[in-house]
Structures are given as C-alpha cells and as structure tokens.
Amino acid sequence: MATDRKTALVTGASRGIGRAIAERLAADGATVVINYARHRDAAEAAVAAIAAGGGRVLAIQADVAKPAEARRLFEEAEAAAGPIDIVVANAAVFLAKPLAESTEEDYEQVFAVNTKGVFFTLQEAARRVRDGGRIIAVSTCGTRLYFPHASLYLGSKGAVEQFVRTLSRELGSRRITVNALAPGFTDTDMLHDDQARALGVALSPFQRLGTPKDVADVAGFLASEAARWITGQTVDAAGGVV
Structure with a gap:
C-alpha cells in the first residue's frame, strides 16, 4: 500500500503533532481529512497550509469522545x-495533577477524550478501513516511565x-496494521510547563525537545507500504528518552 492516492483521517489534527501528521501524509500524496473538536480557526489554517502546498485536504x-460524533465523522x-485507508487516532488532552487531588470530573475529562474517544475512533476504523490499510493510535513514551502528577x-x-495490541490481532487477516506511536x-502547546520542557531536553541523548515533524515522519513511515510487517507494536518517536 503506497500512501499516494490513499485517503487518511487524522483526529485532533488542527494543531501540534496531529497537524504535522496531516501535513506529512498529504505531502506523501494522501487525501487528508483533518478532524477537530473546537479549534476551527486552527483547522482552517491547517487546511489552507496543506492546500497551498498542493495537497488534497478538508x-x-x-x-470523538461522543460515539455518535465519531460515527458521523467517518x-x-x-x-x-x-x-478510508489510513486512520490516525491522535486527539488527546493532558492534565497535570497529583492522583490524590484528582476529581471525578478530572477523570471523566481525560478519559473521555484519550480513552473513550480513541476506542470509538478505532472501532469505526476497524469497521471501515479498507483491507491493507493502516491504523495508528498516538500514545506516549511516558507509559513506561514514572512521572508524578500524570496518572x-x-x-x-x-x-x-x-x-492496539488486541485490534492488531483482530484485523491481521485483512492485512491491516495497527500500531501505537509513542x-x-x-x-507543542501541550508541553507548556518550563520544568517539563527542561526535563525533556535533559532526558534525550540529542539534548533537545522533539518537534511535531520528528513525530510525523515516524507516523508517515507507519502509514506506508514499508511498514507492512509491523503491527501490534508501540513504536517510539521519543528522541531516545527511556
């Protein structure tokens, strides 16, 4: 499966990593559907930028935290x-707070988008992506690290x-790869705390933060024919942070 002449849907794609992934897939020749929940102006700016470069985009x-809206999106x-050939489930929110101080409202807010929203995005993708397609869910390298205030x-x-691990087994017979990108x-706007930014620089052997393009290039690989033998994996795009 070549990315060229394929259709890709990227959730949470008006800004940051999602936008960079949309730009990369469009540059690779895919028609790209940018999903957004609230940031209409940013989504329109992303569409304009991709279209100006000759990309096909809307x-x-x-x-996507609401199953009916996820269905409507598809x-x-x-x-x-x-x-649709490629789906990237990228929409997410971040909340830094000690576990002991987190409220039920905090829990509902984060899990509604990051977990429920991704689950139903993956469900629609499983039903609709064409055989030989690609499904990518954006996670984080933090799942294997011990960070306070991030439970x-x-x-x-x-x-x-x-x-991702379960769905990769369910869709393997259709030659659809399913991977997490970490x-x-x-x-990005999500990394707004100066202490966290300094920590990110210190933990990487490259001594810098990643850019959205750094991550998007890995997503572009996972969406390509070259990644046909990779499925059920969590693939790092973390600049060596371990």
Missing part, C-alpha cells in the same frame, strides 16, 4: 473523500496501547 468538526469523511494522562494512554517530550 476539515470536519466532530467530538460517514462524512467517506462521503467527501471516499473509502490520569498516562493511565488513559496505557489503555490505548492495549486496544512521542516523547515534543514542542
């Missing part, structure tokens, strides 16, 4: 761009990695 608003994407985020992403400390 944006669809949907809150229906509208198929109606506008045709059958909700890391717990939600740990579930995503289990979804960024490290990446220079």
Whole structure:
C-alpha cells in the first residue's frame, strides 16, 4: 500500500503533532481529512497550509469522545473523500495533577477524550478501513516511565496501547496494521510547563525537545507500504528518552 492516492483521517489534527501528521501524509500524496473538536480557526489554517502546498485536504468538526460524533465523522469523511485507508487516532488532552487531588470530573475529562474517544475512533476504523490499510493510535513514551502528577494522562494512554495490541490481532487477516506511536517530550502547546520542557531536553541523548515533524515522519513511515510487517507494536518517536 503506497500512501499516494490513499485517503487518511487524522483526529485532533488542527494543531501540534496531529497537524504535522496531516501535513506529512498529504505531502506523501494522501487525501487528508483533518478532524477537530473546537479549534476551527486552527483547522482552517491547517487546511489552507496543506492546500497551498498542493495537497488534497478538508476539515470536519466532530467530538470523538461522543460515539455518535465519531460515527458521523467517518460517514462524512467517506462521503467527501471516499473509502478510508489510513486512520490516525491522535486527539488527546493532558492534565497535570497529583492522583490524590484528582476529581471525578478530572477523570471523566481525560478519559473521555484519550480513552473513550480513541476506542470509538478505532472501532469505526476497524469497521471501515479498507483491507491493507493502516491504523495508528498516538500514545506516549511516558507509559513506561514514572512521572508524578500524570496518572490520569498516562493511565488513559496505557489503555490505548492495549486496544492496539488486541485490534492488531483482530484485523491481521485483512492485512491491516495497527500500531501505537509513542512521542516523547515534543514542542507543542501541550508541553507548556518550563520544568517539563527542561526535563525533556535533559532526558534525550540529542539534548533537545522533539518537534511535531520528528513525530510525523515516524507516523508517515507507519502509514506506508514499508511498514507492512509491523503491527501490534508501540513504536517510539521519543528522541531516545527511556
């Protein structure tokens, strides 16, 4: 499966890593559907930038934390761009808070997007992605590290990695690969704390933060024919952070 002439849907793609993945897939020749929940202006800017470079792209608003909206997203994407070959489940939120101080509202907020939203995105992808396609769920290298104040985020992403392992077994007969992509400390709006940014630089052998493009290039590989023999894996794009 070549990325060229394929259709890709990327959730949470108006900014940061999601936008960079959308840009990479469009540059590789895919028609890209950018999903966003709230940031319409950012989504329109992403569409304009990709289109200016000759890419085929459109944006669809949907809150994937709501199963009915996730379903609508896929229906509208198929109606506008045709059958889907590549799905990247990227939409996520981050909340830094000690576990002992986290509220039920905090739990619901984080798990609604990061876990429930990804689950139903993967469910629609499993039903709709064409044989030989690619499904990628964005996780984090933090699931194997011990970070304080990140229990909700890391717990939600740990579930995503289990979804990926199971789904890869369920879709193997259709030659669909299913993998998790695990960024490290990446220079996006989500990484706004100066202490966390300094830690990310210190933990990487490259002594810098990752860029959205660093992560997107790995996603582009996982979406390509070259990654046909990789499935059920969590693939690091973390700059050597261990």
